[in-house]
Amino acid sequence: MEFVIKISQFLLSLSLLIILHELGHFLPAKAFKTRVEKFYLFFDIKFSLFKRKIGETVYGIGWLPLGGYVKISGMIDESMDTEQMAQEPQPWEFRSKPAWQRLIIMLGGVTVNFLLAILIYIGMSYYYGERVLPVENIKDGLAIESTVANKAGLQTGDKILAVDGEKIETFSQISEKVLFGSKILIERDGAQSTITMPEDFLAQLMDSKERGFINLRQPFIIMEVPDTSYNKASGFKKGDILLAVNTHETKYIDEVKEALDGLKGQEATATVKRDNQNINLPLKINEEGKLGLVYAAASTSETLEALGYYNYVTKEYGFFESFPVGLKKTKERLSSYWDQLAAIFTPSTGAYKGVGGFKAIYDIFPSFWSWQVFWTITAFLSIMLGVLNLLPIPALDGGHVMFLLYEMVSGRKPGDKFMEYAQMVGFFILIALVLFANGNDIYKAIFN
Structure with a gap:
């Protein structure tokens, strides 16, 4: 089907x-x-x-x-x-x-x-209107899921403010602008700096075959406690959100690994959010730094907003208001595609490796x-x-x-x-x- x-x-x-x-x-x-x-x-x-x-x-x-x-x-x-x-x-x-x-x-x-x-x-x-996440509402920076992007200088927690002098307004603009950009203005730990991306960044990214690139930082949501889990008797339930391990805050998934690295083979106290209450539960960490829990990130923007992680803005347009908005979107997509085409016809970028045919178009749907x-x-x-x-x-x-x-x-x-x-x-x-x-x-x- x-x-x-x-x-x-x-x-x-x-x-x-x-x-x-x-x-x-x-x-x-x-x-x-x-x-x-x-x-x-x-x-x-x-x-x-x-x-x-x-x-x-x-x-x-x-x-x-x-x-x-x-x-x-x-x-x-x-x-x-x-x-x-x-x-x-x-x-x-x-x-x-x-x-x-x-x-x-x-x-x-x-x-x-x-x-x-x-x-x-x-x-x-x-x-439909428009549902966007303004960059100023991404308080704790972004999740950089690519090792290639890490080597280029981007780190999880960075805020991306501008690309090639053009201010970034919404989260949806970030990945595409960075992919085809050269100078990335970031904010890290309150200080701004500019990162120069490698000319063949696209080629490196495609050669790495990594699935992730730039995403929103997500909460650690427990989806299942297997019967074989060494934390089966700890009291965890589906839907619990892991907030802290001992005193180490774990608001986001990327922070959980950091918290567990120094606790391999030990026991700790986990703080989870359940039904708008914070509960402390005993936590066992194995020698590999694993918890034996099945977890996932929030699946939708609505879930993230309901959990209080990000504040989205929904804009509704009247009939005549929609005309300039439609023209602006067309201009942005046209400019974006020209940038992609220019990169494809510049061999040093390696963007030609990502060119696809009818299967690539089919896969978009x-x-x-x-x-x-x-x-x-x-x-x-x-x-x-x-x-x-x-x-x-x-x-x-x-x-x-x-x-x-x-x-x-x-x-x-x-x-x-x-x-x-x-x-x-x-x-x-x-x-x-x-x-x-x-x-x-x-x-x-x-x-x-």
């Missing part, structure tokens, strides 16, 4: 993005009286799952879910229809239209992608159905699709735009033969990128 839920979200999001992107090309093409021969969701190599001709356009669904396309008459695209291009230009063809009209047609897809992201963020801001999560992911994927399509690679929208801008500035139109060769080069570049990204997925699935 989990697979069905994940794949359903993946295909629904992908289909929505493809149809709207291609609609962004289709509508201005029709507005400028340019013939559109095909409008396809997914690729129809050899055969289609469904197709129907309405007017001059064949609408269909292909069997290969790697994208979609509109085939516009008189345009050198992935169809490589050189036979049509060898004939005399017709008034309804793309190549017969003024350069400014062709430019609008080519920019239509990415324009829809960015508009879709804006609309989603506006709608989510209005419907949760194994439960949540419209809020679905729309959040879809908005980001829409931005990602828009940015990638703007790359100046022949065969992508950005490649066509690049040649159109050249034509508009120079007054000279690139020849059809040149465009055919450029399209072929761009196609091979795209195939190489797709193989690399999905090859990374396979490699990680096998070796991680």
Whole structure:
């Protein structure tokens, strides 16, 4: 069932993005009286799952879910229809239209992608509001769960105040900013200092295969006292929160290990919180510094807030208030993705090792159905699709735009033969990128 839920979200999001992107090309093409021969969701190599001709356009669904396309008459695209291009230009063809009209047609897809992201963020801001944890409400600093981050200079208890001169406002911004940042302004024991991250920090992090990175410090909550536990008779119960061992405060999980290190093989007194009361219980520590108790961290932000660890802020927005909020979120996600893309194309960062294909996108979706999560992911994927399509690679929208801008500035139109060769080069570049990204997925699935 989990697979069905994940794949359903993946295909629904992908289909929505493809149809709207291609609609962004289709509508201005029709507005400028340019013939559109095909409008396809997914690729129809050899055969289609469904197709129907309405007017001059064949609408269909292909069997290969790697994208979609509109085939516009008189345009050198992935169809490589050189036979049509060898004939005399017709008034309804793309190549017969003024350069400014062709430019609008080519920019239509990415324009829809960015508009879709804006609309989603506006709608989510209005419907769901926003629940955030301001950094000033993280009183005791963060949990640094990565040894790579520790070696770079970050320690549990640090407060991260700014990255590359940009002030951090909420907890949700921290991990991403640090991943792609260089200068990290921290506060430790009341004193501020700046940490310079290694250029290949991302590569080190991925090579380490560590799951944790930067998180909130969490309470030590007892979930089970096994029958074989040497603390079975001590009186611990499910839900007890360990607050102290002897006089050593253990408000957070990371402090429990520190408290137990000097008490191996000894007995101590544990202070636990139960039903809003503090209770003292006898505690046995084995020679390895273990307690024989099954514990967990708080599972949700609501739990952490109810326990008094962090104060979240819930913001609700009116209809008109949601518009600037949605625009701001789009701008932040767009800026963030540009930073990621820049890191990927900078070999020294090692960020290319984290590039993923369709499996990586599939894995983003949760194994439960949540419209809020679905729309959040879809908005980001829409931005990602828009940015990638703007790359100046022949065969992508950005490649066509690049040649159109050249034509508009120079007054000279690139020849059809040149465009055919450029399209072929761009196609091979795209195939190489797709193989690399999905090859990374396979490699990680096998070796991680």
